[in-house]
Amino acid sequence: MTARLIGAEEAQRIGLVNRVVDPERLPDATEELVAELLANSPVAVGRAKRVIDASARPALAQTLELEIAVQEFCAAEARERAREAQALEDGAARSGVPAQPAVSG
Numbered sequence: 001m002t003a004r005l006i007g008a009e010e011a012q013r014i015g016l017v018n019r020v021v022d023p024e025r026l027p028d029a030t031e032e033l034v035a036e037l038l039a040n041s042p043v044a045v046g047r048a049k050r051v052i053d054a055s056a057r058p059a060l061a062q063t064l065e066l067e068i069a070v071q072e073f074c075a076a077e078a079r080e081r082a083r084e085a086q087a088l089e090d091g092a093a094r095s096g097v098p099a100q101p102a103v104s105g
Helices: 008-013 023-038 042-095
Strands: none
Touching: none
16 A cells, blocks of 8 residues: 555565566476375365355456556546646736645645
8 A cells, every 4th residue: 555665575465476486497396296286185176266266256356446446536636636736827827926826634
């Protein structure tokens, strides 16, 4: 939510990624992960993937709708702030007094 960029170690620490490897170790780490996955029952893995995919669908649709609504709100807010700033500048230009931006908390 802060839009702060994070490194690989931080991403792993917070659970965003499950592994971090040096670039030169990536092929070996990939093979290790593949071997780990292949060691499990194909039926169990396939069914687990289906459950995960199916459970995400309704939430995904709602999440995408919410994302659109939030983007529209943010765009409207930005337009309103731009209109207010323009009106302030126009008023200052007519009066000859430099415009002072409004501060809100």
